[in-house]
Amino acid sequence: MNLRVLFELTVNTLRSFLENAPGLVVVTTFFILWVVCWLPMAALTVIFQNWQPNQPLPPQKKLPLLVSLYLLAPLIVWAVSWLTDTSLLDYGFITEVSMLGSVTLGFSLGVMSLAFVFSWQLWLGWCKFQEFNIKQILSITLPIFLIALFVGGVEELVFRGFLFTQLEQDYPSWGAAIISGFIFAVLHLVWEQRETIPQLPGLWLMGMVLVLARFADGGKLGLAWGLHAGWVWAIATLDTAQLIEYTDKTSEWLTGKNKKPLAGVAGIVCLLLTGVILWLGDRILHSPVS
Known part of the structure; x- marks a missing residue:
């Protein structure tokens, strides 16, 4: 043969x-x-x-x-x-100009949601801004931006596109969202266990919010892709340039265990805030016109 x-x-x-x-x-x-x-x-x-x-x-x-x-x-x-x-269209992946607009909107929302959360942490004195490191942003922002787009795009295609759509054949949408979010969170343990375990609830909630973003975008992946990329870009930029220094004035379970926002209340608040914005936006866009 x-x-x-x-x-x-x-x-x-x-x-x-x-x-x-x-x-x-x-x-x-x-x-x-x-x-x-x-x-x-x-x-x-x-x-x-x-x-x-x-x-x-x-x-x-x-x-x-x-x-x-x-x-x-x-x-x-x-x-x-x-x-x-x-078809890849069934997974929410389209090649239209509107996709670019959704990605841009999602990216902006992701960055602004994190900016809001870190702003009140700075105001409360939980962390402080390292101004002298800001000059590093120019040299690192483009590479991190491209990596964030790549990682966000691949993970959204796999988890909120393919995985969620396939699971919807066997389960209601809410069940498919819960299961896909669980798989999304658990698979992050492949690369790092010690730092990932405290982030598991946050990663699961992140997956749920990104499913909501797909619904808000009419079943397309653009908004979820941009949102995911915006979070990755913002966190990676802050970490790489060391722009934020925690003051240890409060518990790390509030700011994020091991300096990971998803492992603390701050990251959960960011996700919940984003989810509320997406839910309200979806209600406004899809409400019947009287």
């Missing part, structure tokens, strides 16, 4: 298996394919970096692994969509 025949047999078998499969089965298949296709790339990356299994992997060496994983994700989503005869 030559490679072409083997490939066609594999594709036909997968297509037949997934054709009438429940959404949860399609989701499981997606993650299996994603990991299986990524493992050879990860192995080559680790070998190239001369990493030993008994040694911790430094953060700078995790980046190539993360990039290869994220570059592969859209291809796997497309492959599963092709096998199940599903």
